[in-house]
Amino acid sequence: MKIAVLPGDGIGKEVTAQAVKVLKAVLGNAAEFTEAPIGGEGVKAAGVPLPRATLELARRSDAILFGAVGGPGDESGPRHLRPGLGLLTLRRELGLFANFRPAFLFPELIGASSLKPELVEGLDLIILRELNGDIYYGEPRGIMVNAEGKREGVNTMRYSEFEIERIAHMAFRTARDRRRKVCSVDKANVLETMQLWRETVAGVGKGYPDVELTHLFVDAASMQLLRAPKQFDVVVTPNMFGDILSDAAAMLTGSIGMLPSASIGDGNKGLYEPVHGSAPDIEGRNLANPLAAILSAAMLLRFSFGRKDDAARIERAVRAVLAGGLRTADISQPGMKSVGTVEMGEAVVAALGRV
Numbered sequence: 182m183k184i185a186v187l188p189g190d191g192i193g194k195e196v197t198a199q200a201v202k203v204l205k206a207v208l209g210n211a212a213e214f215t216e217a218p219i220g221g222e223g224v225k226a227a228g229v230p231l232p233r234a235t236l237e238l239a240r241r242s243d244a245i246l247f248g249a250v251g252g253p254g255d256e257s258g259p260r261h262l263r264p265g266l267g268l269l270t271l272r273r274e275l276g277l278f279a280n281f282r283p284a285f286l287f288p289e290l291i292g293a294s295s296l297k298p299e300l301v302e303g304l305d306l307i308i309l310r311e312l313n314g315d316i317y318y319g320e321p322r323g324i325m326v327n328a329e330g331k332r333e334g335v336n337t338m339r340y341s342e343f344e345i346e347r348i349a350h351m352a353f354r355t356a357r358d359r360r361r362k363v364c365s366v367d368k369a370n371v372l373e374t375m376q377l378w379r380e381t382v383a384g385v386g387k388g389y390p391d392v393e394l395t396h397l398f399v400d401a402a403s404m405q406l407l408r409a410p411k412q413f414d415v416v417v418t419p420n421m422f423g424d425i426l427s428d429a430a431a432m433l434t435g436s437i438g439m440l441p442s443a444s445i446g447d448g449n450k451g452l453y454e455p456v457h458g459s460a461p462d463i464e465g466r467n468l469a470n471p472l473a474a475i476l477s478a479a480m481l482l483r484f485s486f487g488r489k490d491d492a493a494r495i496e497r498a499v500r501a502v503l504a505g506g507l508r509t510a511d512i513s514q515p516g517m518k519s520v521g522t523v524e525m526g527e528a529v530v531a532a533l534g535r536v
């Protein structure tokens with residue numbers, strides 16, 4: 182089992198270190214871990230956010246454990262040096278088009294959710310975000326000078342029918358293993374690209390008559406997510422809407438530090454990362470919640486290696502630690518014991534022996 186470890190920047194490094202500890206405790210010598218720089222660390226090491234050696238390592242690995250990239254002031258630098266480009270290029274180069282973001286509320290964290298307990302009790306939904314298309318990759322793009330000599334920003338929302346079909350199939354297949362409901366989110370009332378999205382998802386849906394398909398405009402979807410999130414099972418969305426909706430969903434689970442993700446393509450190779458960013462505001466202070474990264478490691482075992490029992494064991498260990506009253510600052514609750522990133526990671530490792 183070859184696992185590439187790409188910690189990236191900021192708290193990416195801190196939380197990934199804890200996830201690797203957990204994986205090593207579960208896998209022993211069965212896995213080989215190789216670390217490489219990406220993002221701002223890639224720029225420091227090799228002058229680009231995705232160094233060639235990092236991409237090659239990712240290509241020859243079975244799975245990639247990723248932290249986060251980015252830092253203050255990135256948005257004003259030249260585009261080709263932006264840390265986030267390293268991740269976008271990696272996802273595209275590896276054909277990882279389907280990003281699973283499970284918003285699952287551990288019962289122990291019900292008091293940490295941003296919504297009232299009765300609205301989130303038992304919350305278990307998946308945001309399935311398309312990851313290789315949309316405005317993030319569409320051309321033309323850039324900041325140009327128009328005919329009047331004024332600057333103009335341009336990005337292009339673009340989806341091919343093929344790209345929509347493959348993510349739609351993934352959504353319906355996923356729903357078949359769950360509660361058999363797919364909600365497709367778009368903005369078909371305003372954007373032609375989204376009209377094609379809706380028509381195509383509806384077409385694919387005809388092949389899955391046992392799965393209920395609904396459609397929502399993204400504005401209505403964000404409202405429903407905060408009003409009655411338990412109505413959702415699998416939410417399939419284009420790249421940009423998924424980016425935004427999943428951060429909102431994270432708050433329902435208690436913290437952005439609780440939301441893991443898996444990005445997969447046609448094969449077993451996958452990239453596993455917490456949904457959060459590099460959090461420069463808490464970097465280097467042992468404050469980051471490592472559970473999203475640790476739960477991403479569980480997804481790695483399940484998706485890339487079919488080790489469902491090991492994945493479930495990690496999830497049970499996380500639950501045991503939460504039930505034992507340990508909390509990082511982002512999920513702190515009265516009467517619970519505050520711990521740092523490292524202590525939380527070590528507590529999960531220790532709990533593996535008990536669950």
Ligand code: NAD
Pocket residue numbers: 192196248249250251252253255265268437438454455456457458459460461462463468469470471473511
């Ligand atoms: P962020 O997710 O880094 O942080 C948002 C807020 O959540 C901050 O207050 C932060 O302290 C908190 N937070 C995030 N993760 C946490 C954790 N594990 N435990 C406790 N608190 C946590 O988003 P941002 O501040 O908008 O972005 C910071 C940088 O990260 C930017 O450079 C951005 O581009 C980048 N980013 C990267 C990714 C990625 O690599 N996948 C995703 C989002 C943002």
